[in-house]
Amino acid sequence: MLTPVLLSGGVGSRLWPVSRELHPKQFLPLAGELTMLQQTLERTGNLEASAPVVVCNEEHRFMVAEQLRQVGIAPSALILEPVGRNTAPAVALAALQELARDPDAILLVLPADHIIQDAAAFAGAVTRALPMAREGRLMTFGVVPQAAETGYGYIRCGASLGEDLYALEAFVEKPDADTAQSYLDSGSYLWNSGMFLLRAATYLEQLGEFQPDMLACCRSAMDSATVDMDFIRPQAVSFSACAADSIDYAVMEHTRAGGVVALDCGWSDVGAWSALWEVAARDEHGNASQGDVMLDNCRDSYFRSESRLVAATGVSNLVVVETADAILVADRDRVQDVKRIVNRLKAESRPEASLHSRVYRPWGSYESLVTADRFQVKRIIVNPGQTLSLQMHHHRAEHWIVVHGTAEVTCEDRVFMLAEDESTYIPLGRKHRLANPGRIPLELIEVQSGSYLGEDDIVRFEDVYGRDRPAASEEKPR
Structure with a gap:
């Protein structure tokens, strides 16, 4: 059976300030109403496939579970990586999980933070590659290049194996401009998408041949895994001993069983703000805008507002992104350098590197509105049916005012309901x-x-x- 495997461990630092360490780009609606994770799940609905496996990190577990619930998808497994170890070990965890359930499992490995504009073309490429994967080929999806792009790695195709199917000859690193143009002119190179279609058993065999220690660590971690509610937790000590490597470096560059399926589907890995400008609808002056934006005499720029008016006049080739607590202004040709800003924020221990003013929790979210000496104000949203922890504070009291919905409040031995426009006081030291x-x-x-x-x-x-x-990173640990 075909099983989608979504890899959801990235942090998306080049899309700061919207994407942050504790709420990265795959959980954001950057190119539509659905989040990128949800869009990835949605496009697998065109395939005859089983319930997906999602591999994510510990801090994102409830976010992943909630976003799956919102689109009505129950995963076959939610695997929590104790630490990040790149894609090769992540795929191994999923392969081990699925192989125990189905010895003939075929894995469709998808990063959870990519854009595909033509879902039908993507489904067609999967269908063409599926017989090759069943025969033991480790298939990768090579995107038909639209330009001499220097921001992507490339795949060199070998002999034809059928319609848009090729032997895998080599992976090549991100080229300079002249080399990228030569790749484009040759017609033998495709962009490396980071998506794969492969038999779980074959992948593990190849991983064992080229990276036996990695496979041993992953196998030990899954053999001693525990189940916590809906989550599978590989054993942390074993998995932490695993080397960190991508599936490209660990397996695909060495295997003699590699294959490529050509894919032309409006693909983007959304590696920078310029990528969103490229896929967005633009006005007659080449501007893409989202949110409360007012433009005058601007050209070829990307503007995004999340909390207030952004106005611009007489500028061109810019990226301007506004959030409640940070604003980014960058040359559209230099947006890859945003990662340097994020590194500086981390070096200075600034919360803007990892946290939004709105912070997501398993029960909902909270947003800091006002912070001052001896008081602060927060907007709290609790999802239907959710419950915060039973707790108390030694140094602060709290006042709650309901503005929408109904609250069930416990204060010591008293349990009572609050409707809209009603309030209550929680004294210091009370459970x-x-x-x-x-x-x-x-x-x-x-x-x-x-x-x-x-x-x-x-x-x-x-x-x-x-x-x-x-x-320590949790600001609102209710």
Whole structure:
């Protein structure tokens, strides 16, 4: 059976400030109403396939689960990587999981953060490549190049194996401009998409031949894996001992069983803001804009507003991206350098590198509105049917005002309901819990007041999500 395997471990730092470490690009609606993860899941619906396997990291687990729930997809497995080890070990975890269920499993390996504009063409390429994969070929998808692109790696195709099918001759690194043009002129090179179609058993055999230690670590990690609610947790010590390497370097560059299927489907890996400009609808002056944007005499630029008006006049070839707590202005030809800004933010331990002002939690989200001496104000959204932990604080009290939906409030031994426009006070030191028993999101305003407002001032007594005491990166650990 064909099983989609979504790799959702990236951080998308080149799309800062919208994409951040704890809420990266695959969880964002960058090219439509659905998030990129959801769009990836949606395009597999055109295939005769089983429920997907998703491989993600620990911090994103509830986000992945919620986004699958929103589109009505129940995965066959959600595998949590204890640490990031690149794509070769991630695919091995999925292969081991599926091989135990189906000895003939075929894996369609898809990064969760790519754009494909022509889903039918993508499905056709999968259908053409499937017989080759069943015969033991490790098939990769090579995108028909539209330009002499220097930002992508390339695949050199060998002998023809059928319609748009080729033997895999070599992977080549990102070229300079002249080399890229020579690749384009030759007609023998395709862009490396990072997508694969392969038998789980064949992949593991090839991994064992070329990277036996990696396979041993992955096998040990899955043999000792634990199941936590809907999540599969490979054993951390074994997996952490695994070398970090991509599937390209670990297997595909060495195998004699490689194959390529040519793909022409409006593909982009959305590696920078310029890529979104290229796939977006543009006005007669070449500008792409999203959100509250007002332009005058601007050309060939990308503008994105998330929280307020962005106005521009007399500029060209720019990328301007606004969020509630940061604004990026870049030359459209230099947007790859945004990663240097992110590295500086991390070096200075600035929260903008990893956190948005709106932070997502397994129960919903919260957004910081005002922070001042001895008080702060937050907007909290609790998803239908979700419950926050039973907890207390030593140094702060909280006021809750419901603005939408219905809240179930626990304060010590008292449990009561709050409707819209009603409020309550949680005194310092009292055990309390907030829940949404309704079918619509609960929205409330929380005003915290006290001598210390740090989020490490929490004692958690019960938590339905099985979370331990929060990591330092969690600002709102309810």
